[in-house]
Amino acid sequence: MTKQNSGLTRRGLLGAFALTTVAAAPTYANAFGLLRGAGDVRRIKMYSGRTGESIDTIYWVDGKYIPEALDEITYFMRDWRTDTIKRIDPRTVDIVAATHALLDVDESYMLLSGYRSPQTNAMLRRRSRGVAKHSLHMKGEAADLRLQDRTVAQIYRAALSCRAGGVGKYTHSDFVHMDCGPVRTWGA
Template sequence: MNDPKLENLSVANPLSRRHFLKGLACGSLMVIGPPKIVHAALSSFTTHKTLSLEHHHTGDSLKVTYYEHGHYIGDALEEVSYFLRDYHNDQVHSVDAGLLDQLHDVKLLLGAKKPFHIVSGYRSPGTNANLRRHSRGVAKHSLHMEGRAVDIRMEGVSAKTIRNAALTLNKGGVGYYPSENFVHLDTGELRTWHS
Protein backbone atom coordinates (compact mmCIF):
# COMPACT_ATOMS: atom_id res chain seq x y z
CA MET A 1 0.00 0.00 0.00
CA ASN A 2 2.87 2.41 -0.65
CA ASP A 3 1.43 3.38 -4.03
CA PRO A 4 1.65 7.22 -4.17
CA LYS A 5 -1.52 7.36 -6.27
CA LEU A 6 -3.47 5.69 -3.50
CA GLU A 7 -1.86 7.85 -0.83
CA ASN A 8 -3.16 10.95 -2.63
CA LEU A 9 -6.68 9.58 -2.16
CA SER A 10 -6.41 9.45 1.62
CA VAL A 11 -9.24 11.29 3.29
CA ALA A 12 -8.27 13.95 5.80
CA ASN A 13 -11.73 15.09 6.82
CA PRO A 14 -15.41 14.17 6.26
CA LEU A 15 -15.90 16.94 3.67
CA SER A 16 -13.04 15.59 1.54
CA ARG A 17 -14.37 12.06 1.98
CA ARG A 18 -17.83 13.17 0.83
CA HIS A 19 -16.38 14.85 -2.27
CA PHE A 20 -14.28 11.78 -3.01
CA LEU A 21 -17.28 9.44 -2.69
CA LYS A 22 -19.46 11.77 -4.77
CA GLY A 23 -16.82 11.86 -7.50
CA LEU A 24 -16.44 8.10 -7.37
CA ALA A 25 -20.20 7.58 -7.66
CA CYS A 26 -20.55 10.06 -10.53
CA GLY A 27 -17.56 8.57 -12.32
CA SER A 28 -19.09 5.11 -12.03
CA LEU A 29 -22.39 6.37 -13.38
CA MET A 30 -20.61 7.98 -16.32
CA VAL A 31 -19.13 4.60 -17.23
CA ILE A 32 -22.33 2.57 -16.88
CA GLY A 33 -25.20 4.99 -17.36
CA PRO A 34 -26.64 7.39 -19.89
CA PRO A 35 -26.06 11.15 -19.48
CA LYS A 36 -29.48 11.82 -17.92
CA ILE A 37 -28.64 9.44 -15.06
CA VAL A 38 -25.30 11.20 -14.56
CA HIS A 39 -27.01 14.60 -14.40
CA ALA A 40 -29.62 13.32 -11.93
CA ALA A 41 -26.85 11.88 -9.78
CA LEU A 42 -24.93 15.16 -9.75
CA SER A 43 -28.03 17.07 -8.65
CA SER A 44 -29.09 14.54 -6.04
CA PHE A 45 -25.77 14.68 -4.19
CA THR A 46 -25.82 18.47 -3.91
CA THR A 47 -27.10 20.28 -0.82
CA HIS A 48 -25.46 23.53 -1.89
CA LYS A 49 -24.09 24.85 -5.17
CA THR A 50 -21.17 27.26 -5.34
CA LEU A 51 -19.49 28.78 -8.39
CA SER A 52 -16.22 30.64 -8.76
CA LEU A 53 -16.15 33.04 -11.69
CA GLU A 54 -13.69 35.51 -13.19
CA HIS A 55 -14.69 37.91 -15.94
CA HIS A 56 -12.27 38.09 -18.85
CA HIS A 57 -13.19 41.68 -19.77
CA THR A 58 -13.95 43.41 -16.47
CA GLY A 59 -11.41 41.66 -14.26
CA ASP A 60 -14.17 41.07 -11.67
CA SER A 61 -14.18 37.85 -9.68
CA LEU A 62 -16.98 36.22 -7.72
CA LYS A 63 -17.34 33.16 -5.54
CA VAL A 64 -20.96 32.63 -4.62
CA THR A 65 -23.23 29.95 -3.20
CA TYR A 66 -26.44 30.39 -5.18
CA TYR A 67 -28.35 27.28 -4.02
CA GLU A 68 -28.72 25.83 -0.52
CA HIS A 69 -30.96 23.23 1.11
CA GLY A 70 -33.24 22.84 -1.90
CA HIS A 71 -33.66 26.56 -2.67
CA TYR A 72 -32.08 29.13 -4.91
CA ILE A 73 -30.80 32.18 -3.03
CA GLY A 74 -32.34 35.35 -4.48
CA ASP A 75 -29.56 37.73 -3.43
CA ALA A 76 -26.92 35.40 -4.85
CA LEU A 77 -28.77 35.14 -8.18
CA GLU A 78 -28.87 38.95 -8.32
CA GLU A 79 -25.14 39.05 -7.61
CA VAL A 80 -24.45 36.62 -10.45
CA SER A 81 -26.75 38.57 -12.79
CA TYR A 82 -24.78 41.74 -12.08
CA PHE A 83 -21.48 39.89 -12.54
CA LEU A 84 -22.63 38.57 -15.95
CA ARG A 85 -23.93 42.00 -17.04
CA ASP A 86 -23.29 43.36 -20.52
CA TYR A 87 -19.85 44.83 -19.90
CA HIS A 88 -20.19 47.12 -22.95
CA ASN A 89 -22.95 49.21 -21.33
CA ASP A 90 -23.44 47.78 -17.80
CA GLN A 91 -27.00 46.62 -18.54
CA VAL A 92 -28.10 43.83 -16.22
CA HIS A 93 -30.53 41.00 -16.96
CA SER A 94 -31.57 38.16 -14.66
CA VAL A 95 -29.65 34.96 -15.36
CA ASP A 96 -31.43 31.63 -15.76
CA ALA A 97 -30.67 29.53 -12.66
CA GLY A 98 -30.61 26.47 -14.94
CA LEU A 99 -27.56 27.95 -16.66
CA LEU A 100 -25.80 28.20 -13.31
CA ASP A 101 -26.73 24.56 -12.65
CA GLN A 102 -25.14 23.59 -15.98
CA LEU A 103 -21.94 25.40 -14.98
CA HIS A 104 -22.02 23.74 -11.57
CA ASP A 105 -22.47 20.27 -13.06
CA VAL A 106 -19.66 20.84 -15.57
CA LYS A 107 -17.45 21.93 -12.66
CA LEU A 108 -18.29 18.70 -10.79
CA LEU A 109 -17.61 16.54 -13.85
CA LEU A 110 -14.25 18.24 -14.36
CA GLY A 111 -13.40 18.00 -10.65
CA ALA A 112 -12.38 21.64 -11.07
CA LYS A 113 -11.19 23.89 -8.27
CA LYS A 114 -10.32 26.77 -10.61
CA PRO A 115 -12.85 29.45 -11.55
CA PHE A 116 -14.65 29.64 -14.86
CA HIS A 117 -13.37 32.54 -16.96
CA ILE A 118 -16.36 34.31 -18.45
CA VAL A 119 -15.85 35.50 -22.01
CA SER A 120 -19.46 36.62 -22.50
CA GLY A 121 -22.56 36.54 -20.33
CA TYR A 122 -25.63 38.71 -20.88
CA ARG A 123 -25.71 40.79 -24.06
CA SER A 124 -28.18 43.61 -24.58
CA PRO A 125 -29.95 43.61 -27.96
CA GLY A 126 -27.83 46.61 -29.04
CA THR A 127 -24.57 44.87 -28.15
CA ASN A 128 -25.69 41.67 -29.87
CA ALA A 129 -26.59 43.59 -33.05
CA ASN A 130 -23.21 45.36 -33.01
CA LEU A 131 -21.36 42.05 -32.56
CA ARG A 132 -23.37 40.53 -35.44
CA ARG A 133 -22.12 43.29 -37.74
CA HIS A 134 -18.53 42.25 -37.00
CA SER A 135 -18.82 38.46 -36.65
CA ARG A 136 -20.67 35.70 -38.47
CA GLY A 137 -20.75 33.58 -35.30
CA VAL A 138 -23.26 35.76 -33.40
CA ALA A 139 -26.89 34.59 -33.60
CA LYS A 140 -29.60 37.15 -34.35
CA HIS A 141 -31.81 35.75 -31.57
CA SER A 142 -28.96 34.83 -29.22
CA LEU A 143 -29.88 33.33 -25.86
CA HIS A 144 -27.24 35.67 -24.41
CA MET A 145 -29.93 38.37 -24.74
CA GLU A 146 -32.20 36.38 -22.40
CA GLY A 147 -29.63 35.63 -19.71
CA ARG A 148 -29.69 31.98 -20.83
CA ALA A 149 -26.18 31.65 -22.31
CA VAL A 150 -22.57 32.02 -21.27
CA ASP A 151 -19.20 31.63 -23.01
CA ILE A 152 -16.51 30.14 -20.78
CA ARG A 153 -12.97 28.85 -20.53
CA MET A 154 -10.87 27.59 -17.63
CA GLU A 155 -7.17 27.99 -16.99
CA GLY A 156 -5.32 24.73 -17.52
CA VAL A 157 -8.35 22.94 -18.99
CA SER A 158 -8.78 22.67 -22.74
CA ALA A 159 -11.96 23.92 -24.37
CA LYS A 160 -12.38 20.40 -25.78
CA THR A 161 -12.38 18.91 -22.27
CA ILE A 162 -14.96 21.46 -21.10
CA ARG A 163 -17.08 20.75 -24.18
CA ASN A 164 -16.93 17.00 -23.58
CA ALA A 165 -18.03 17.43 -19.96
CA ALA A 166 -20.91 19.69 -21.05
CA LEU A 167 -22.01 17.19 -23.71
CA THR A 168 -22.14 14.47 -21.06
CA LEU A 169 -24.93 16.41 -19.34
CA ASN A 170 -27.07 16.06 -22.49
CA LYS A 171 -28.70 19.40 -21.74
CA GLY A 172 -29.08 22.69 -23.61
CA GLY A 173 -26.79 24.06 -26.29
CA VAL A 174 -23.05 23.41 -26.35
CA GLY A 175 -20.93 25.35 -28.82
CA TYR A 176 -17.23 24.63 -29.25
CA TYR A 177 -14.87 27.38 -30.42
CA PRO A 178 -11.37 25.85 -30.41
CA SER A 179 -9.63 28.71 -32.23
CA GLU A 180 -10.92 31.20 -29.64
CA ASN A 181 -10.49 28.64 -26.83
CA PHE A 182 -13.98 28.87 -25.32
CA VAL A 183 -17.19 26.89 -24.94
CA HIS A 184 -20.72 28.26 -25.21
CA LEU A 185 -23.38 26.85 -22.86
CA ASP A 186 -27.07 27.70 -22.93
CA THR A 187 -30.41 26.49 -21.61
CA GLY A 188 -32.06 26.28 -25.01
CA GLU A 189 -32.91 23.19 -27.06
CA LEU A 190 -30.49 20.27 -26.96
CA ARG A 191 -27.96 20.89 -29.78
CA THR A 192 -24.25 21.16 -30.44
CA TRP A 193 -21.98 22.89 -32.94
CA HIS A 194 -18.43 24.06 -33.42
CA SER A 195 -16.72 26.80 -35.39
Protein backbone atom coordinates in the same frame (compact mmCIF):
# COMPACT_ATOMS: atom_id res chain seq x y z
CA MET B 1 -26.94 27.31 32.67
CA THR B 2 -29.37 29.01 30.33
CA LYS B 3 -29.33 28.53 26.62
CA GLN B 4 -29.18 31.76 24.63
CA ASN B 5 -30.61 32.07 21.15
CA SER B 6 -28.22 33.99 18.91
CA GLY B 7 -30.94 34.62 16.35
CA LEU B 8 -28.85 32.97 13.62
CA THR B 9 -30.33 30.10 11.68
CA ARG B 10 -28.43 27.84 9.32
CA ARG B 11 -30.34 29.32 6.39
CA GLY B 12 -29.68 32.86 7.58
CA LEU B 13 -26.00 32.14 8.03
CA LEU B 14 -25.71 30.61 4.54
CA GLY B 15 -27.65 33.53 3.08
CA ALA B 16 -25.31 35.98 4.79
CA PHE B 17 -22.33 34.00 3.49
CA ALA B 18 -23.72 34.17 -0.04
CA LEU B 19 -24.17 37.93 0.26
CA THR B 20 -20.59 38.48 1.31
CA THR B 21 -18.97 36.39 -1.42
CA VAL B 22 -18.76 38.57 -4.43
CA ALA B 23 -16.04 38.32 -6.50
CA ALA B 24 -36.51 26.92 -8.40
CA ALA B 25 -36.79 23.71 -8.66
CA PRO B 26 -34.55 21.43 -10.71
CA THR B 27 -35.43 21.32 -14.40
CA TYR B 28 -32.60 19.28 -15.93
CA ALA B 29 -32.32 15.98 -14.08
CA ASN B 30 -28.96 14.98 -15.55
CA ALA B 31 -27.14 18.22 -14.76
CA PHE B 32 -28.62 18.47 -11.29
CA GLY B 33 -28.02 14.82 -10.48
CA LEU B 34 -24.32 15.55 -10.93
CA LEU B 35 -24.58 18.31 -8.33
CA ARG B 36 -26.40 16.25 -5.69
CA GLY B 37 -23.15 14.68 -4.55
CA ALA B 38 -22.10 18.12 -3.29
CA GLY B 39 -24.38 17.75 -0.24
CA ASP B 40 -27.20 19.66 -1.91
CA VAL B 41 -25.07 22.80 -2.13
CA ARG B 42 -24.35 24.44 -5.47
CA ARG B 43 -21.50 26.85 -6.03
CA ILE B 44 -20.23 28.94 -8.92
CA LYS B 45 -16.75 30.44 -9.37
CA MET B 46 -15.98 32.88 -12.17
CA TYR B 47 -13.89 35.90 -12.97
CA SER B 48 -14.06 38.49 -15.71
CA GLY B 49 -10.95 39.68 -17.46
CA ARG B 50 -13.01 42.56 -18.85
CA THR B 51 -14.13 44.06 -15.53
CA GLY B 52 -11.55 42.57 -13.15
CA GLU B 53 -14.40 41.24 -10.98
CA SER B 54 -14.74 37.75 -9.58
CA ILE B 55 -17.49 35.77 -7.91
CA ASP B 56 -17.34 32.68 -5.73
CA THR B 57 -20.74 32.01 -4.24
CA ILE B 58 -23.05 29.30 -3.04
CA TYR B 59 -26.33 29.89 -4.83
CA TRP B 60 -28.37 26.80 -3.87
CA VAL B 61 -28.76 25.12 -0.49
CA ASP B 62 -31.07 22.31 0.61
CA GLY B 63 -33.22 22.37 -2.50
CA LYS B 64 -33.62 26.15 -2.76
CA TYR B 65 -31.97 28.90 -4.72
CA ILE B 66 -30.60 31.79 -2.66
CA PRO B 67 -32.16 34.91 -4.25
CA GLU B 68 -29.37 37.22 -3.11
CA ALA B 69 -26.74 34.94 -4.64
CA LEU B 70 -28.66 34.80 -7.93
CA ASP B 71 -28.78 38.61 -7.87
CA GLU B 72 -24.97 38.70 -7.46
CA ILE B 73 -24.56 36.25 -10.37
CA THR B 74 -26.90 38.33 -12.53
CA TYR B 75 -24.94 41.49 -11.79
CA PHE B 76 -21.61 39.74 -12.41
CA MET B 77 -22.81 38.36 -15.77
CA ARG B 78 -24.13 41.75 -16.97
CA ASP B 79 -23.31 43.20 -20.38
CA TRP B 80 -20.08 44.98 -19.45
CA ARG B 81 -20.10 47.01 -22.66
CA THR B 82 -23.41 48.76 -21.88
CA ASP B 83 -23.54 48.03 -18.14
CA THR B 84 -27.04 46.58 -18.57
CA ILE B 85 -28.46 43.73 -16.55
CA LYS B 86 -30.89 40.94 -17.36
CA ARG B 87 -31.83 38.18 -14.95
CA ILE B 88 -29.60 35.16 -15.60
CA ASP B 89 -31.64 31.98 -15.86
CA PRO B 90 -30.74 29.69 -12.93
CA ARG B 91 -30.85 26.69 -15.27
CA THR B 92 -27.83 28.10 -17.11
CA VAL B 93 -26.02 28.60 -13.80
CA ASP B 94 -26.79 24.97 -12.91
CA ILE B 95 -25.40 23.68 -16.22
CA VAL B 96 -22.24 25.75 -15.76
CA ALA B 97 -21.83 24.52 -12.16
CA ALA B 98 -22.47 20.88 -13.10
CA THR B 99 -19.90 21.08 -15.89
CA HIS B 100 -17.36 22.59 -13.49
CA ALA B 101 -17.99 19.77 -10.98
CA LEU B 102 -17.43 17.15 -13.69
CA LEU B 103 -14.11 18.74 -14.62
CA ASP B 104 -12.87 18.36 -11.03
CA VAL B 105 -11.01 21.68 -10.95
CA ASP B 106 -10.74 24.37 -8.31
CA GLU B 107 -9.97 27.05 -10.89
CA SER B 108 -12.59 29.70 -11.58
CA TYR B 109 -14.16 29.96 -15.00
CA MET B 110 -13.20 32.97 -17.08
CA LEU B 111 -16.49 34.51 -18.23
CA LEU B 112 -16.22 35.90 -21.74
CA SER B 113 -19.89 36.64 -22.27
CA GLY B 114 -23.02 36.30 -20.16
CA TYR B 115 -25.94 38.61 -20.82
CA ARG B 116 -25.69 40.64 -24.03
CA SER B 117 -27.88 43.62 -24.77
CA PRO B 118 -29.43 43.69 -28.26
CA GLN B 119 -27.00 46.52 -29.13
CA THR B 120 -23.97 44.45 -28.10
CA ASN B 121 -25.26 41.37 -29.90
CA ALA B 122 -25.81 43.39 -33.10
CA MET B 123 -22.31 44.86 -32.89
CA LEU B 124 -20.77 41.39 -32.37
CA ARG B 125 -22.85 40.03 -35.27
CA ARG B 126 -21.39 42.68 -37.58
CA ARG B 127 -17.88 41.54 -36.57
CA SER B 128 -18.43 37.75 -36.63
CA ARG B 129 -20.70 35.37 -38.47
CA GLY B 130 -20.61 33.07 -35.41
CA VAL B 131 -23.00 35.29 -33.42
CA ALA B 132 -26.67 34.30 -33.61
CA LYS B 133 -29.23 36.98 -34.47
CA HIS B 134 -31.56 35.73 -31.72
CA SER B 135 -28.83 34.70 -29.31
CA LEU B 136 -29.87 33.24 -25.95
CA HIS B 137 -27.30 35.61 -24.44
CA MET B 138 -29.91 38.35 -24.97
CA LYS B 139 -32.36 36.40 -22.77
CA GLY B 140 -29.85 35.81 -19.97
CA GLU B 141 -29.78 32.10 -20.82
CA ALA B 142 -26.20 31.59 -22.03
CA ALA B 143 -22.56 31.87 -21.02
CA ASP B 144 -19.27 31.67 -22.92
CA LEU B 145 -16.52 30.30 -20.69
CA ARG B 146 -12.97 29.01 -20.59
CA LEU B 147 -10.59 27.40 -18.10
CA GLN B 148 -6.80 27.56 -18.24
CA ASP B 149 -6.40 24.06 -16.77
CA ARG B 150 -8.78 22.32 -19.19
CA THR B 151 -8.97 22.27 -22.97
CA VAL B 152 -11.98 23.43 -24.93
CA ALA B 153 -12.57 19.78 -25.88
CA GLN B 154 -12.57 18.69 -22.22
CA ILE B 155 -15.01 21.45 -21.20
CA TYR B 156 -17.20 20.68 -24.22
CA ARG B 157 -17.38 16.95 -23.40
CA ALA B 158 -18.22 17.67 -19.76
CA ALA B 159 -20.98 20.09 -20.75
CA LEU B 160 -22.34 17.58 -23.28
CA SER B 161 -22.52 14.89 -20.63
CA CYS B 162 -25.01 17.04 -18.68
CA ARG B 163 -27.46 16.54 -21.59
CA ALA B 164 -29.08 19.88 -20.80
CA GLY B 165 -29.25 22.85 -23.16
CA GLY B 166 -27.00 23.90 -25.99
CA VAL B 167 -23.26 23.39 -26.05
CA GLY B 168 -20.98 25.01 -28.62
CA LYS B 169 -17.26 24.39 -29.06
CA TYR B 170 -15.17 27.33 -30.28
CA THR B 171 -11.68 25.83 -30.44
CA HIS B 172 -10.00 28.69 -32.31
CA SER B 173 -11.44 31.28 -29.92
CA ASP B 174 -10.71 29.05 -26.90
CA PHE B 175 -14.14 28.93 -25.23
CA VAL B 176 -17.27 26.83 -24.78
CA HIS B 177 -20.80 28.16 -25.02
CA MET B 178 -23.39 26.73 -22.60
CA ASP B 179 -27.09 27.62 -22.51
CA CYS B 180 -30.38 26.36 -21.11
CA GLY B 181 -32.19 26.34 -24.46
CA PRO B 182 -33.08 23.21 -26.42
CA VAL B 183 -30.52 20.40 -26.33
CA ARG B 184 -28.22 20.83 -29.34
CA THR B 185 -24.51 20.95 -30.17
CA TRP B 186 -22.22 22.61 -32.66
CA GLY B 187 -18.52 22.91 -33.37
CA ALA B 188 -17.85 19.25 -32.65
